[in-house]
Amino acid sequence: MDTPTKFAHIKGWGSDLDHANRPAYPKERTPPRLDPPVHWKEPEMQPRHVEVLRSTERPAMTPVFGSGQPPRGLSGGMRRFAFGYSENDLRHWLLLLLADRIDVGEGLVEDLASGHVPRIYSEMGGRAELQHNPVGAAKKALAVVAVLGTAYLLARRRSPRR
């Protein structure tokens, strides 16, 4: 098979055929090709100012971690509870997903409590939808109107019976 000629029109074809040219071959390399190498044996510990949850599958805190969005409120309680289970336990992940959904509600309350009324349509990219998919936007608007209208009519039907 005369592949080099056949693929001559493809820029760079076969330039890494030789394994020596491949950065990840073999896939693990010791020591690493860091230039320069690290100048510590063990990294210093990052001071901890906020609550950071830790997997039960590791004995100690990592030297570095993200410190944003510490657990808060009901969702935070669920996250703490979830971290009582290992990553090997499905409950860990399902509880975290549930906490995420609760967190969304808490975020809305937080916004309103701080005097910020979220512009939900705008946050969902409504302007881009109107500009680039007006038919889709119209269909979604109709669907919302239909759902709200149906709910309204059902509510009106029930009220005379009371």
Add this chain to the structure above:
Amino acid sequence: MLALNYRGPYRVRASQKPDPVIEHPNDAIVQVLRSCICGSDLHLYHGLVPDTRVGTTFGHEFVGTVVDIGDSVQNLQRGDRVLVPFNVFCGSCYFCQRELYGNCHNTNPQATAVGGIYGYSHTAGGFDGGQAQFVRVPFADVGPTKIPDDLLLEDALMLTDAFPTGYQAAEMGGIREGDTVVVFGAGPVGIFAAKSAWLLGAGRVIVVDHLEYRLDFVRNFAQCETIDFKSVDDMAIHIKKMTDWLGADVCIDCVGCEAAGSALQRLTGVKLKMQAGSATVLHWAINSVRKGGTVSIVGVYGPTFNAVPIGNAVNKGLTLRMNQASVKRHLPRLMEHIRAGHIEPHKVITHRMPLEEVSDAYHLFSSKLDGCIKPVLIPPGVTV
């Protein structure tokens, strides 16, 4: 500073947040010049990644200028322009010693499978990301790489994730001269995987997607054949027909947990969350590759479980390789490819939008509107 603020599934906005500060002696603060939205950000945006907390700033693909450094930083100075690999890694742990930077054990207390990733939920360490004006960069002596003067800023931006991930996907395929390679997904990573398959000596590259504009793009960028999976009854039969009924030598999954193509997988994985997203492409890859072939996976999946045809993989004697890309180890070689003119990564960028319009940018990308392949965000006040 202005930063993306995640408010819940399908809801993000740009809002004011406190500037990041040095929290560790080896931290740097980087002023962001460009950041991307990545296809895997969409998994966060759609609420599929556990422990994605409201208030988080996404963004793991960014380049910028160093504006502050911690006491122990030796290799960077204020004013340096850097590209920052999406992995947060220490360079010294057991895994970093083996160049598995995507699996660093010193940066993510909240999970052990993956190391830290900027702006990728608390499952990936809880680090705020680069879709912001400023970002905290831990282990600044190890991760950031100075951008050479002869490298375009937006080529450097593609080196933070999309190009190295596509390259690693192809490399993990163990491609040999003349191999037939099928790449599932014509997003940026799939596009780069297809291009990389040629660099590694493939004899045939086929890309599968269902959006005609993406298939057009990858045909032009990577000179490959394409398949619109919506026009195909059964992917495995189709690939086998194309390959003398043997199957492809290498199949690459560049899609991950939100794959279209199977109503049942979408219902159980994406809508009902009974599994960690839809595993459609895993099925296609395992069933379309030839016996003894290799399946390479860089599409993102959740940490729970997926219904995967592992029995077929066993019976076919497949090699399965997968990982988050260890970006740092690919950079020198990929820069050589750019310099040699083998690839112009910035050409996958189709949209450049102000950070203030991040809600629209996410919607545009997520809904595949306006021919969007790769959107880039530009923070306010940035002039380059």
